[in-house]
Amino acid sequence: xxxxxxxxxxxxxxxxxxxxxxxxxxxxxxxxxxxxxxxxxxxxxxxxxxxxxxxxxxxxxxxxxxxxxxxxxxxxxxxxxxxxxxxxxxxxxxxxxxxxxxxxxxxxxxxxxxxxxxxxxxxxxxxxxxxxxxxxxxxxxxxxxxxxxxxxxxxxxxxxxxxxxxxxxxxxxxxxxxxxxxxxxxxxxxxxxxxxxxxxxxxxxxxxxxxxxxxxxxxxxxxxxxxxxxxxxxxxxxxxxxxxxxxxxxxxxxxxxxxxxxxxxxxxxxxxxxxxxxxxxxxxxxxxxxxxxxxxxxxxxxxxxxxxxxxxxxxxxxxxxxxxxxxxxxxxxxxxxxxxxxxxxxxxxxxxxxxxxxxxxxxxxxxxxxxxxxxxxxxxxxxxxxxxxxxxxxxxxxxxxxxxxxxxxxxxxxxxxxxxxxxxxxxxxxxxxxxxxxxxxxxxxxxxxxxxxxxxxxxxxxxxxxxxxxxxxxxxxxxxxxxxxxxxxxxxxxxxxxxxxxxxxxxxxx
Amino acid sequence: xxxxxxxxxxxxxxxxxxxxxxxxxxxxxxxxxxxxxxxxxxxxxxxxxxxxxxxxxxxxxxxxxxxxxxxxxxxxxxxxxxxxxxxxxxxxxxxxxxxxxxxxxxxxxxxxxxxxxxxxxxxxxxxxxxxxxxxxxxxxxxxxxxxxxxxxxxxxxxxxxxxxxxxxxxxxxxxxxxxxxxxxxxxxxxxxxxxxxxxxxxxxxxxxxxxxxx
Numbered sequence: 001x002x003x004x005x006x007x008x009x010x011x012x013x014x015x016x017x018x019x020x021x022x023x024x025x026x027x028x029x030x031x032x033x034x035x036x037x038x039x040x041x042x043x044x045x046x047x048x049x050x051x052x053x054x055x056x057x058x059x060x061x062x063x064x065x066x067x068x069x070x071x072x073x074x075x076x077x078x079x080x081x082x083x084x085x086x087x088x089x090x091x092x093x094x095x096x097x098x099x100x101x102x103x104x105x106x107x108x109x110x111x112x113x114x115x116x117x118x119x120x121x122x123x124x125x126x127x128x129x130x131x132x133x134x135x136x137x138x139x140x141x142x143x144x145x146x147x148x149x150x151x152x153x154x155x156x157x158x159x160x161x162x163x164x165x166x167x168x169x170x171x172x173x174x175x176x177x178x179x180x181x182x183x184x185x186x187x188x189x190x191x192x193x194x195x196x197x198x199x200x201x202x203x204x205x206x207x208x209x210x211x212x213x214x215x216x217x218x219x220x221x222x223x224x225x226x227x228x229x230x231x232x233x234x235x236x237x238x239x240x241x242x243x244x245x246x247x248x249x250x251x252x253x254x255x256x257x258x259x260x261x262x263x264x265x266x267x268x269x270x271x272x273x274x275x276x277x278x279x280x281x282x283x284x285x286x287x288x289x290x291x292x293x294x295x296x297x298x299x300x301x302x303x304x305x306x307x308x309x310x311x312x313x314x315x316x317x318x319x320x321x322x323x324x325x326x327x328x329x330x331x332x333x334x335x336x337x338x339x340x341x342x343x344x345x346x347x348x349x350x351x352x353x354x355x356x357x358x359x360x361x362x363x364x365x366x367x368x369x370x371x372x373x374x375x376x377x378x379x380x381x382x383x384x385x386x387x388x389x390x391x392x393x394x395x396x397x398x399x400x401x402x403x404x405x406x407x408x409x410x411x412x413x414x415x416x417x418x419x420x421x422x423x424x425x426x427x428x429x430x431x432x433x434x435x436x437x438x439x440x441x442x443x444x445x446x447x448x449x450x451x452x453x454x455x456x457x458x459x460x461x462x463x464x465x466x467x468x469x470x471x472x473x474x475x476x477x478x479x480x481x482x483x484x485x486x487x488x489x490x491x492x493x494x495x496x497x498x499x500x501x502x503x504x505x506x507x508x509x510x
Numbered sequence: 511x512x513x514x515x516x517x518x519x520x521x522x523x524x525x526x527x528x529x530x531x532x533x534x535x536x537x538x539x540x541x542x543x544x545x546x547x548x549x550x551x552x553x554x555x556x557x558x559x560x561x562x563x564x565x566x567x568x569x570x571x572x573x574x575x576x577x578x579x580x581x582x583x584x585x586x587x588x589x590x591x592x593x594x595x596x597x598x599x600x601x602x603x604x605x606x607x608x609x610x611x612x613x614x615x616x617x618x619x620x621x622x623x624x625x626x627x628x629x630x631x632x633x634x635x636x637x638x639x640x641x642x643x644x645x646x647x648x649x650x651x652x653x654x655x656x657x658x659x660x661x662x663x664x665x666x667x668x669x670x671x672x673x674x675x676x677x678x679x680x681x682x683x684x685x686x687x688x689x690x691x692x693x694x695x696x697x698x699x700x701x702x703x704x705x706x707x708x709x710x711x712x713x714x715x716x717x718x719x720x721x722x723x724x
Contacts, residue, residue: 008708015711016682016689016704044711047718048683050664055684059566065579067565068557071586072550451583 004030004037011041015048074450194353197222199361199490202369223349223370225250225356233355234259241266245273246352249345249374253283257290271301272341272348278311279378288315306335306415310382313408317389322401325389329408337419338412340378346371346422346498361491368497372422379416379425383409383432387439394443403443410436410459421501433463538602545593557586560603563685564610570680571614581617585610604694607685611677611695618673660718667717675710682707 010027013019019027031038205218225233230250233239241263248256257280260273267273278294281287292315299308309332316324350367354360390405413433420426437456444452485493538559544552564585568578588609589596596605671679681692689703696703 012704012708013689016700016707017686018689018700018704043715044708047664047711047715050661051668051679051683051714052686054661054664054668055570055680058684059569062566062569062575064562065565065582067561067579067583067586068554070583071557071590072554074583074587075550075553075590451580 004034007034007037011037011044014041015044070451074448194222194357194362195359197358197362198487199359199365199494200487202362202365203485203490219366219369222358223353223366225352227251227255229356230352231255233352236355239355240351242348242351243355244352245276246348246350247355248276248280249349249352253280256280257287269301270341270344271298271305272344274298274301275307275341276345282311282315285318288319291315302339304335305337305339305419306332306412307338307340309335310338310386310408310412314382314385314389317386326401326404329386329405332415333408333411336415338379338415339419339421340375340425342372342375342421342425343498343501345374350498361487361494364494364498365490368494368502371497371502372420372424375422376424376428379428380431383412383428383435386412387435390439394439399443399447403440406436406440406443410440412436423502430463430467437463539598539600542593542596542602543598545590546596550590553586553590556589556602556606560606561586563603564606567607567610567680567685568614570684571611571677572617577617581610581613584613588613600694601691604687604691607681607687607691608695663718663721664714667714667721670717671710671714675706675713678703678706678710 007027007030010019010023010030013023014027027041031041202219202222225247227250230247234244234247234251244259244263245267248259251259257277260277260280263273264277274294274297278291278298281291281294292312295308295311295315298305302308309328313325313328313332316322316328346367349370350360350363353363353366356363358366386405386409390402390409393399393405394402410433413429413431413436416429416432417426420429437459441453441456443449444456536555538556541552541556545556561582565578565582568581568585569575572578572581585606589606592609596602668676668679677696678692681687681695682689687695689700689707692698692703693700
């Protein structure tokens with residue numbers, strides 16, 4: 001009935017609670033004459049009432065809250081009137097499986113792999129860290145900076161020291177005491193005929209890295225191709241595309257970008273190739289748009305990977321596109337993991353070492369032992385760069401933007417832990433989280449966000465346990481070095497690492 | 511019930527909250543003006559009036575009781591910080607719920623998958639609510655069984671709503687906000703809100719009919 005349509009507006013208003021008396025009267029008159037509309041209206045009203053009752057019943061038994069004390073305490077600690085008080089991030093769901101894998105993988109990493117860590121970057125850690133680290137506990141926040149500057153860095157009364165300092169100390173123990181460090185070779189190492197290096201040589205050197213300095217240098221040298229050698233391999237007729245990808249890693253960025261472009265047709269479905277090209281292009285700002293296009297390709301090929309969004313955020317901030325950067329960070333946080341395709345990179349590395357003249361097993365073992373180390377550098381650099389942008393906004397007193405960036409980077413660390421294939425990546429995730437927490441701690445302290453400090457203390461506690469677990473596992477598995485491996489087992493192990501990474505021990509047979 | 515009843519205020523429904531309704535004549539908007547002049551006790555009064563409203567609002571959004579409490583607390587802190595931005599010619603409740611909503615949406619964005627434990631807890635609350643409503647049916651055991659089935663189906667149908675549709679349900683039927691208040695809270699128009707409410711109810715009705723026929 002065409003006349004019913006004009007009463008649909010009345011029904012809408014009725015259900016929305018905004019039908020006036022005149023409209024109600026007109027609707028009632030129509031409903032008396034139209035059974036279809038009456039039935040429909042009654043059904044919808046009945047449904048609305050049921051939903052209302054359900055909503056009320058859901059919360060009816062909840063005990064009332066009493067927030068006045070906490071709210072008044074929180075605003076009482078805010079002497080200044082900051083432009084905003086930022087939202088306090090809630091503890092996120094930890095990726096528990098990654099921690100279990102990390103602890104065991106650390107043992108494997110010590111046994112057969114190289115885990116690289118990095119010095120705490122002084123560029124990133126705010127100079128105010130030195131102020132924040134001032135002890136001791138008092139009942140009231142202790143101004144550590146002149147109040148004329150409008151800044152206070154109170155020490156949380158719940159902690160004996162700034163929260164993130166505890167992580168830093170644990171992490172330092174981890175890196176200094178047990179995990180081998182890649183360092184630039186400090187001496188000339190004679191490189192023998194590559195074909196003469198056996199997989200046993202590589203493994204034995206790795207076992208020796210904890211006690212002999214030059215053992216690490218040797219593996220480092222064996223793993224690295226000169227640019228000249230890489231060019232030779234790339235220009236060799238008949239060489240596999242994978243080996244060419246591996247070679248590109250040893251070339252200057254502009255050469256690498258050009259080389260990788262020639263492989264797009266053959267390997268265009270491999271997100272790693274696009275990622276590698278994006279990073280090579282990003283080295284020169286003039287290639288910004290081409291880099292963005294490659295990042296978009298990675299996103300298209302792997303839509304669940306948050307890494308492209310973080311790269312886009314980094315690029316946007318570098319161009320002073322703040323809304324674009326924040327938008328990209330927001331998109332990144334909608335995804336679960338960050339993936340760097342470290343297994344593919346290691347596979348390509350093994351291929352180019354084989355082309356360089358190494359025995360296949362040797363090349364695979366070296367690629368497996370060094371896998372993840374470049375990814376560590378890449379990820380931590382990305383995290384640091386984003387944090388530096390956050391610090392810029394903090395200095396501009398745009399605290400909300402700064403905190404949003406810090407929180408996003410903290411989440412980046414968690415996503416890295418979720419997507420890591422090698423333990424070096426996991427360490428990168430930890431490192432990034434540590435850096436982000438340090439800056440968040442300072443920000444919360446500056447604005448007097450008590451609940452933020454409490455959250456942060458909780459996050460710190462959650463981080464310390466896995467780091468300590470890593471230490472324990474490393475110490476206890478030193479004895480494994482005494483276990484015998486024949487050559488076949490070593491080759492199998494290297495192949496398994498290149499297939500599964502070093503975080504899935506059950507797949508490796510451990 | 512849309513909060514502490516004030517004489518002549520619209521939107522007061524028949525179901526009362528379990529906590530006492532305040533009788534103070536000072537309106538929320540006057541309290542905000544006092545707060546802007548430096549009277550922090552005005553905020554304390556606003557907290558007293560709205561803490562449970564905001565808390566329950568957040569529970570429906572987040573489906574997490576503990577986090578809803580945190581968001582509710584944060585909401586009042588934001589009210590304090592943003593006090594100079596409040597337009598005293600407008601109503602306070604939609605404004606504070608707008609703040610709470612934004613905080614809830616931020617939280618949902620960060621937490622794409624609700625922690626299983628907290629979601630289970632909310633689901634249990636909803637299930638208990640459905641059973642409670644069913645048990646109150648006065649027409650005998652058979653009617654109560656049918657009511658229980660219907661409420662379970664309703665609960666399941668609500669779970670199938672997308673985030674935006676669920677938000678409309680929460681604001682209109684859980685929070686008993688008018689279309690005008692909803693429009694102000696979510697940044698839409700009253701007409702668009704009315705249309706969405708109608709469409710969502712029709713969709714739910716159809717879903718329930720399909721389930722009943724199956």
